[in-house]
Amino acid sequence: ETGVTQSPTHLIKTRGQQVTLRCSSQSGHNTVSWYQQALGQGPQFIFQYYREEENGRGNFPPRFSGLQFPNYSSELNVNALELDDSALYLCASSRLAAYEQYFGPGTRLTVT
Amino acid sequence: GESVGLHLPTLSVQEGDNSIINCAYSNSASDYFIWYKQESGKGPQFIIDIRSNMDKRQGQRVTVLLNKTVKHLSLQIAATQPGDSAVYFCAERPGGTSYGKLTFGQGTILTVHP
Numbered sequence: 001e002t003g004v005t006q007s008p009t010h011l012i013k014t015r016g017q018q019v020t021l022r023c024s025s026q027s028g029h030n031t032v033s034w035y036q037q038a039l040g041q042g043p044q045f046i047f048q049y050y051r052e053e054e055n056g057r058g059n060f061p062p063r064f065s066g067l068q069f070p071n072y073s074s075e076l077n078v079n080a081l082e083l084d085d086s087a088l089y090l091c092a093s094s095r096l097a098a099y100e101q102y103f104g105p106g107t108r109l110t111v112t
Numbered sequence: 113g114e115s116v117g118l119h120l121p122t123l124s125v126q127e128g129d130n131s132i133i134n135c136a137y138s139n140s141a142s143d144y145f146i147w148y149k150q151e152s153g154k155g156p157q158f159i160i161d162i163r164s165n166m167d168k169r170q171g172q173r174v175t176v177l178l179n180k181t182v183k184h185l186s187l188q189i190a191a192t193q194p195g196d197s198a199v200y201f202c203a204e205r206p207g208g209t210s211y212g213k214l215t216f217g218q219g220t221i222l223t224v225h226p
Binding site for chain 2: 002004031033035040041042043044045047048055056058090092094099100101102103104105106
């Protein structure tokens with residue numbers, strides 16, 4: 001198992017609400033990337049954080065935002081939730097200069 | 113544009129057989145490729161990686177082959193075990209500064225029968 005942890009494990013929200021997901025990176029890793037994985041699909045890159053700044057973004061609207069803290073942990077915030085936001089949200093940490101990304105167990109978000 | 117796809121969405125093998133999972137990619141600028149294993153209810157687990165300046169890399173019971181001419185990647189698992197049953201994803205990263213942006217394929221379901 002990796003040292004990447006995520007919370008909560010599961011979450012149920014109503015359309016239009018806001019949600020915050022959390023990730024703690026593996027020791028020694030200073031970069032966190034977030035991915036969305038719909039059922040039966042591969043993960044889709046949302047964005048990456050390095051030194052508390054966004055360092056690359058995928059094709060996701062601005063209502064998906066994030067933060068990285070001085071201890072390298074990170075949050076993913078999603079506003080105005082839509083039914084299609086229901087997915088497994090994965091966090092991956094890495095050393096920026098390294099290529100390997102190590103994933104956490106994910107947060108299963110259900111929007112009703 | 114970028115895309116990573118898999119030729120075989122499902123693969124069923126007997127315990128002890130060798131398994132081969134294939135993947136096609138379209139971005140010739142990608143300089144790094146990774147195979148991940150994902151078990152039900154878990155996040156993807158790193159298996160093995162390969163850089164574009166290599167054509168083969170071996171790990172414990174696994175080998176990754178990269179054919180840049182035809183933009184093809186494969187994962188070979190020797191002496192497949194029931195614990196190898198999972199969804200396998202290949203992923204690529206474009207060269208340059210996009211360190212975090214991995215593009216994943218749809219996945220291949222590997223089922224190993226005892």
